[in-house]
């Protein structure tokens with residue numbers, strides 16, 4: 001069905017030392033970080049959907065559904081789902097908008113392959129293309145998509161600004177980048193409890209159900225270090241977007257950012 005290019009990611013390699021998710025980390029580590037992230041998700045692919053549902057109590061499905069609703073099909077009838085993982089958002093797009101074609105891209109070939117093999121229905125195969133591609137440097141022409149979606153992917157990308165500029169380049173004028181991402185929570189009482197759960201409980205629970213406790217340490221760090229929604233809105237403006245809005249969900253645990261190319 002797809003034009004999937006096979007990555008050279010070694011999914012069997014062990015990686016106990018993911019770089020800290022520190023936004024101030026030097027640029028020299030960006031390539032290594034991206035390779036480590038691809039390996040980590042490659043190892044998690046089989047467990048990924050189960051862990052998502054279990055740790056979010058199925059809220060992740062609701063957040064993604066709202067992300068897909070934020071998309072507005074336009075003249076190209078093409079949407080790019082960046083960091084598509086196991087294709088939850090890509091498939092929700094296909095099912096909500098029957099006229100759309102979706103290109104699902106990710107740096108982890110095992111994540112995409114899991115989605116292709118287990119989740120894509122035969123009738124959908126002609127409308128979805130999967131491709132191993134880095135959000136920072138997409139192999140597609142300017143203004144080729146009506147919308148870009150990225151769910152829980154942008155906080156893994158370093159430097160983030162490169163991916164935001166790519167989104168802007170790929171969109172038609174008036175097109176939207178629709179970004180779903182976690183954020184540090186500043187709500188009194190709930191915020192500190194949530195951060196404590198993320199750092200102390202979730203990695204241990206994850207270790208019980210899979211070998212991915214290290215991945216969940218990384219998961220907590222990337223959330224705590226991600227910019228607050230208003231700061232991320234500023235980054236989107238700096239990337240060239242002329243209209244930027246964010247909608248908080250579940251006391252700000254997740255946010256949908258909508259950024260429109262002028």
Ligand SMILES: C[S@@+](CC[C@H](N)C(=O)[O-])C[C@H]1O[C@@H](n2cnc3c(N)ncnc32)[C@H](O)[C@@H]1O
Pocket residue numbers: 034037038041064082083084085086087088089105106107108111133134135136150151152153156157158
């Ligand atoms: C938490 S998963 C999210 C997957 C999917 N979007 C979802 O909603 O479940 C993050 C994904 O981002 C991908 N990723 C990380 N850095 C990336 C990059 N620079 N370019 C493209 N994908 C990237 C990972 O391989 C992983 O599949």
